[in-house]
Amino acid sequence: MTTPLFALVDCNNFYASCEKLFRPDLAHTPVVVLSNNDGCVVARSREAKKLGVKMGVPVFQARELIQKHGVVAFSSNYALYADMSQRVMSTLESLAPRVEVYSIDEAFLDLSGMENTHDLTEFGFTIRKTILKWIGITVCVGIAPTKTLAKLANHAAKTWQKTGGVVDLTCKARQRKLLALLPVDEVWGIGGKLTKRLQALGIHTALQLADADPRFIRQQFSVVVERTVRELNGESCIALEEMAPTKKQIVSSRAFGERITDKQEMREAISEYISRACKKLRQEGQDAKHLTVFLRTSPFSDKDAPYSASRSVELDRPSSDTRVFLTHAMQLLDKIWVNGYRYAKAGVMLSDFYDPGIYQPSLFDMPAEDDESAHRLMQLMDQLNSKHAKTVWFAGQGISQSWGMKREALSPAYTTNWQQLPVAR
DNA sequence: TCTGGGGTCCTAGGACCC
């Protein structure tokens, strides 16, 4: 049995790098990418980080800095990032036998056994060079016997230039040296709340956490943190998951470009979210039995009265028919809608999934007569919309969508739309 | 004036049962 060995490959400043790739004129310009509605900064190029633009800050708070230094801001262009991500991932799949796509810009590779046949650092450089050459995106590589240590190795590769972007952390002494340098909140799985509680116990560095008694940690915190302690000591507890597990819930929600005060507009928004969520559900090949609708005012405003509500319904039997969910969603909305508030966000959630056709109806359930035709209708609709988005839609989704997303600095769909291909002159 | 979206897992506590 070989001991586990992981590499974590993580794209540098991914969204900002994608934008820069198609704008060579911005090669040395600070660039940031904004969240939906152009609300927060969610990605920063190296230059923007250096200027002190913080991750996650609301744009209006960073505006001065942005203007003063001529930072170029882009609205998020997920179609572009998803396409670039796919190219990176398929390149990785050609380089390593088993790959877990962990997020849009990161993947874990299974390198078990490779330490006998390869120089691991050299292999890391090969990954880096290949992706830079084939796709134009810079990545960093961290290699270690557990996922948690591979994450830290990657962090080190990003932080220290002289590593050349690759850190091999298979050596125990090297692990401890790095752990001693890192504050505990850099550890994967240790967020803000846990950091505070750990610090109260005198645990400030990653090494101190690694040296804590796992049983004590379990009793003070949870099995999750205990697992982290073990992983920091080189005991692999989190396996590579090559196959994406089937989803357990699907959420579609969005903050509005402008506050909603009109119920009809809210109906449109909810209809839009239902239609998206159901489409995703059909793509997953699942039926859902549980639906939740929620809405809320802004949690940041102190002059608006706060209000937040959600309501759920259990369907008689699982479905993926948009029309069924639309009907229920409108009824749920009637129950939670209150006039007079300035709503900032709403959404829907589907859960309790079943494989189509395996649901065991109870004795009193109505038999399904129209399953087949409903299924065909939805299929046809998805097909029509896959060629040109929004070829057909439900009247309830509205036409103007005045509440829709604000995206004032959107880059072209360079790689996914024939009309918007980049032109080389 | 303006603060993202989409997920997962774990735990505590209540309801219920025997």
Place this chain on the structure above:
DNA sequence: TCTGGGGTCCTAGGACCC
């Protein structure tokens, strides 16, 4: 006069991730 304990299931909430 005396009023259990243990198991399971569900849900809400909290924590984390990118």
